[in-house]
Amino acid sequence: MIKIAINGFGRIGALTAKRMLEKHPFLQLAAVNDLANEENLKQSFGQQLNAKFFAEKDPANLPWKDLGIDLVLECSGFFTEIDGAKKHLLAGAKKVIISAPSDSPEIPTYLLGVNAEKYNPAQDDMISMGSCTTNAVAPVAKILDKHFGVKAGFINTTHSYTNSQNKQYPNWRADPASQLSIIPSTTGASKTVEKCLPQLKGKLNGLSLRVPTEDVSIVEFVFLAKKKATAEQVNEVLQKAAEGTEFLQPPKELGSLQSQILKFENKKLISTDLRGSEYSSIVDGSLTQTFGKLIKVLIWYDNEAGYAARLSEMAEFVATRC
Incomplete structure (x- = not known):
């Protein structure tokens, strides 16, 4: 024990x-x-x-x-x-x-x-x-970098409000009525992803929009790839990864405990659909978009239950x- x-x-x-x-x-x-x-x-x-x-x-x-x-x-x-x-x-x-x-x-x-x-x-x-944002985007970034290559990208999260808006951020816009406002703020997710995936160092940036919802957030990962891809090709890679055919599984030390890291969904979702989800990353395939080498993927996550x-x-x- x-x-x-x-x-x-x-x-x-x-x-x-x-x-x-x-x-x-x-x-x-x-x-x-x-x-x-x-x-x-x-x-x-x-x-x-x-x-x-x-x-x-x-x-x-x-x-x-x-x-x-x-x-x-x-x-x-x-x-x-x-x-x-x-x-x-x-x-x-x-x-x-x-x-x-x-x-x-x-x-x-x-x-x-x-x-x-x-x-x-x-x-x-x-x-x-x-x-929570790092845990949501890093698995997806790792997979997409392996298959398409990431030359440069943005990690932009639309995040439910938290206590930190008033006690930790020096940004003056974080002070007024956080539960009634959309508040632009910073995020350290891009730099933390670079720590975990050093091959992406110097290639990422991002921001956070704090919104008046109690729980569940969504992060937009937009990046310039090294090769062209269609939305269907991107979704196929992510779906296979979520099914476990190539995605790095949880360490064997966890034994029989199944870690719910990555999930792929094609149905149209709203934030309340994901309340209580323990997945780190829930890729919304219905929102994937591409334009030549420019790729955009959106990932839902319960910023409380998933992280815990x-x-x-x-x-x-x-x-x-x-």
């Missing part, structure tokens, strides 16, 4: 905990650290939790050593860089997974189905799992190699 602690029990932290309880008996949720009221957290969680609860601002002061914590899921959004994430190690944890992009060059980014096979347990004590599913699987992947 591997002991897990979650730092930050918001939407991602709580959803990951629920999935761990449902599908990962090998993982024991031993501790939760969040500044919110313990009873309120337990009530909103809606399930019995045997974990110890803490409300410590500084992770370095948490009793991870005394509790025998093997792995911390850093889900607060505040300790994404090396100085902050390392506090969990100083407190006695063995490994840390950050549920957000990290700008620290010392912290590698690994995504299931993309580059997780490069994880080195001997030296990777802290890793990032990127963002991958995070729980990554926790098991890392735990099996502790």
